[in-house]
Amino acid sequence: SYVLTQPASVSVAPGKTARITCGGNNLGAKGVHWYQQRPGQAPVVVISFDSDRPSGIPERFSGSNSGNTATLTISRVEAGDEADYYCQVWDTSSDHVVFGGGTKLTVL
Amino acid sequence: QVQLQESGPGLVKPSETLSLTCTVSGGSVSSGSYYWSWVRQPPGKGLEWIGYIFHSESPSYGPSLRSRVSMSVDTSKNQFSLKLSSVTPLDTGVYYCARGGAVGPVDYWGQGTLVTVSS
Numbered sequence: 001s002y003v004l005t006q007p008a009s010v011s012v013a014p015g016k017t018a019r020i021t022c023g024g025n026n027l028g029a030k031g032v033h034w035y036q037q038r039p040g041q042a043p044v045v046v047i048s049f050d051s052d053r054p055s056g057i058p059e060r061f062s063g064s065n066s067g068n069t070a071t072l073t074i075s076r077v078e079a080g081d082e083a084d085y086y087c088q089v090w091d092t093s094s095d096h097v098v099f100g101g102g103t104k105l106t107v108l
Numbered sequence: 109q110v111q112l113q114e115s116g117p118g119l120v121k122p123s124e125t126l127s128l129t130c131t132v133s134g135g136s137v138s139s140g141s142y143y144w145s146w147v148r149q150p151p152g153k154g155l156e157w158i159g160y161i162f163h164s165e166s167p168s169y170g171p172s173l174r175s176r177v178s179m180s181v182d183t184s185k186n187q188f189s190l191k192l193s194s195v196t197p198l199d200t201g202v203y204y205c206a207r208g209g210a211v212g213p214v215d216y217w218g219q220g221t222l223v224t225v226s227s
Contacts, residue, residue, distance in 0.1 A: 001171050033213035035155075042204060042217035043155065049212075086155055090210045095168045097145065097209040102154040 002091040004100035011106045018074040020103045022087035025068060030089045032070040034063055037084045037102075046085075047072060074105075082107045110134040112205050112218035120199075120225050126192040130205030130218060131185070138163070138183040145209040146179065146190045149220075150201040158203075160210055161188055168210070195225045 005023040012018040022032060032050050035043035045054055047063035050070065060075045074081055087100040116128035130144070137144055146158040159169035159179055167179040173192065181188045192199060202220040 035214070037155075042220055043214070044217075045213045045215060054215075084154075088155075088209070088213065095210070096170060097157040097160065099147075099155045099157060 001094060001096065002089070002098050004087055004089065004098055006085075006087060006100040006103045008101070009104045009106065011108055012074075012077050013108045014077055014079060016077055018077050018081070018105055020072045020074075020085050020105065022070040022072070022100050023068055024070075024089065024098075027068050027070055027089070028066045030065075030091070032063070032065050033088045034061075034072045035086045035088065036081075037086065039083075043086065077105075077107055079107050081105060110207060110216045112207065112216055114203060114205050114218045114221040116221065116223070118222060118224060120195055120223060121227050122196055122225055123194055126190075126195050126199065126223055126225070128190045128203055128205070128221065128223070129187050130189070131187050132207075133186070135207070135216075136183075137181050137186050137188050142207050143210040144181070144188045145206045145214065147204045147206055147209070147214070147217075148199075148201045149204070150198070153201075157209065158190065158192075162210070197225045199223070200225045 034047040037043040050065040051063045111133045140163045143160040143162045145160040161167040161179045176193045178191045204220045205218040206214045207216040208214040
């Protein structure tokens with residue numbers, strides 16, 4: 001089955017740029033979605049189809065996807081961005097939904 | 109505005125069947141435009157996709173739970189349901205119902221319901 005790999009944690013100082021990666025075989029051929037999950041809350045999609053930003057998501061959130069790696073970039077990081085972030089794809093070869101293991105973003 | 113609400117027992121005994129229902133408002137489960145999914149999250153761990161059901165097609169289930177899972181839709185009540193058989197304490201976690209996941213992202217989530225497997 002298809003596997004998505006994320007770093008367990010990323011730390012960044014306020015005002016700096018955070019980059020969270022998601023790795024998978026030929027991932028650039030798939031549409032990657034990114035979710036933010038704060039403690040005790042349901043996830044919220046922050047980036048869809050590699051780089052589309054849903055309504056209401058700050059422009060500070062952006063995404064890219066090429067080769068075997070997708071990246072979620074958060075510019076001018078704020079304390080409120082501290083959360084768990086998950087990447088997700090639909091593997092059309094198996095008709096399965098796949099989540100990455102999640103990355104805990106810590107704002108120093 | 110689409111809303112989803114999970115309902116079902118919060119405590120299930122080992123070896124029994126976990127049954128949850130998701131009631132959808134503001135949208136129709138019989139729509140041929142959306143997939144309806146179940147996702148779970150063990151305490152302190154990541155998201156795990158359980159499966160989805162789409163219109164009148166056969167459901168798709170995740171590989172790790174496929175042998176114990178079944179999903180169905182009740183269009184008269186605008187609900188979809190999850191059954192997970194032979195549960196163990198490892199099945200403890202928050203269970204979310206959601207819209208999407210296949211083709212597009214999950215754009216609506218239920219609030220989640222904690223299910224504990226314990227005797």
